[in-house]
Amino acid sequence: QVRVVESGGGLVQPGGSLRLSCAATGSIFAIAAMAWYRQTPGNQRDLVASMTSGGSTTYADSVKGRFTISRDTAKNMVYLQMNSLKPEDTAVYYCNSDLWPRGGRRSVYWGQGTQVTVSS
Numbered sequence: 001q002v003r004v005v006e007s008g009g010g011l012v013q014p015g016g017s018l019r020l021s022c023a024a025t026g027s028i029f030a031i032a033a034m035a036w037y038r039q040t041p042g043n044q045r046d047l048v049a050s051m052t053s054g055g056s057t058t059y060a061d062s063v064k065g066r067f068t069i070s071r072d073t074a075k076n077m078v079y080l081q082m083n084s085l086k087p088e089d090t091a092v093y094y095c096n097s098d099l100w101p102r103g104g105r106r107s108v109y110w111g112q113g114t115q116v117t118v119s120s
Contacts, residue, residue: 002026002109006095009114012085016118020080022095022111029100034078036069038091038116045094049080062088085118092116 008020024031035050049069050058057069068081082089095111 004109004111006111009116011117017083024076024097027102029102031099033098035096037094
């Protein structure tokens, strides 16, 4: 019943901006953390930014100062504001949620991914 769905990807020129959105929906008791990862073909899926339920954030060194993770706890949503985008940011971006389903065990859920392409 729990679903994680991200959106907002697209094609943007270098130096441009995009805002990704992610919603955790369904029968959720509580969320421990949500995060954004990205992956390119042939490479591992790497953490971009994360936020715990307490509001603590982490960022990959490559995106510090350019990307900002934020949340709307009432809606079980997180966002990734991406500014000053570079071609190296091109990847499929995945939303990740570490949560307790109602009546279930703590589990990690992944979204389907959204493509971000930075190109002129």
